[in-house]
Amino acid sequence: MSAVDLNSDLGEGFGRWTLGDDEQMLGIVSSANVACGFHAGDPASIRRTLRSAVAHGVTVGAHVGYRDLAGFGRRNMDVPDDELEADVAYQIGALRGLADAEGAVVTYVKPHGALYNTAAVDERVARAVAAAVAAVDPGLVLLGLPGSVALAAGEAAGLATATEAFADRAYTPEGRLVSRREPGAVLHDADDVARRMLRLVTEGVVTAVDGSDVAVRADSVCVHGDSPGAVAMARRIRDLFDAEGIELAAFAPARGSGPAA
Template sequence: MSGVDLNSDLGEGFGRWSLGDDDRMLAVVSSANVACGFHAGDPATIRRTVRAAVAHGVAIGAHVGYRDLAGFGRRAMDVPGDELRADVLYQLGALCGIAAAEGGRVAYVKPHGALYHAAAKDERVARDVAVAVGDLDPGLTMLGQPGTAALAVAADVGLRVATEAFADRAYAPDGTLLPRSAPGAVLRDPDEVARRVLRLATEGVVEAVDGSLVPVAADSVCVHGDTPGAAAMAERVREVLDAAGVPVRPFVGGAHGGAAGGAPGGAPGAADDGAATAG
């Protein structure tokens, strides 16, 4: 990989309550997954986050989720298809409007929490999300884990897709993420995380919990904004990448737009071959 995108979940405060250090993260990452108001984020918080992303030249993504403020969007929900499509469209439309008002544009979509995991496994949920996205803007890119229903269905309905890996999460030998409930599932050592991201960016592999090396296709690498010490961890990752001469840049067009999709360094977008090669 000739370059790497760093993405983070941002704008996840609500009213007087704040989460993470968005200002520090936006100085480091190249893509921002902005909460759209259902799992976190209120209109003023969303607008501040988008304005800062535009100022930093960071690509803007819609972090859509279930309507679950109390559970931070991490509780499994059974939402009927027509309602889920409307919910996704509502969130995406709101973020697109705010981004336009701030001189930016939404370039991609990344479901949040329980919706991310449901779309990864459930083709009906994946199709509801993808159809809603395509109904608003078929030029948007869907970001998700390789080998999932979310990306296969998104590609099937004509969306571009891009794959992501996780900087601060442990991997099982089969390439899946270790469940958050498992010991050691969330990595907290900035140096260890930085070394893993550098290896992923330069060799395309991550070390699994059993010590084996697992190939992971990644157009983007996520550093969770709500992980304790996330900003310092992201800064360390960026320092190591910069020192190694690995460019950090959005996997899609920057905050003001550009061609959606396509991997860093001009490689073909995952929509061209991701469904066949993922997993």
């Protein structure tokens, strides 16, 4: 691959509580998954993140999640289909309203946390998410794990889809993410993370927790904004990609515009 997207989950503060360094990350990444208020984010802080994304030329996506501020959207929830569809549509609409105010364009949707993981394997949840995205705007791209039920549901709903790998997460031999409840699930060494992602982009594989190589195709690489050392990891990835001649380019640039730098 001569080009790849680098994304991060941003806008995840709430009121006086801040999480991560959005300003620095927005100077590194090409796409920002912006919280929509359900798992994190309040309107004022979300709007500041959007304003900074515009200033940095970063593409914006809606990071939709379960209604779970206390659990940061990482707790499994059993939500009826119609309620889940409405919740996802509501979040996309809220972010688009704030984006309009800042001259940003929401071009894709990425589920967050437990919703992301559940939609990857649960057809009912995946269909509800895809139906909500298609109902709001069938031109939005759905971002998710390669080979997941979520992306299959998105394609069935007529959506364009894009695949994602995680720089700061360990993988199982089956190509899934190691549960955050397991030791070693979150990676912290910036140099090791960058080398893993370079191999992903150049060879199409990552090393699983058992030492085996797992084939992973990714249009985008994610560094979680709330991970310790997130900025250092993202910067090291970008520096290594630059050194290897790999361009950073948003997988879903604003319609009518070129890729974000």
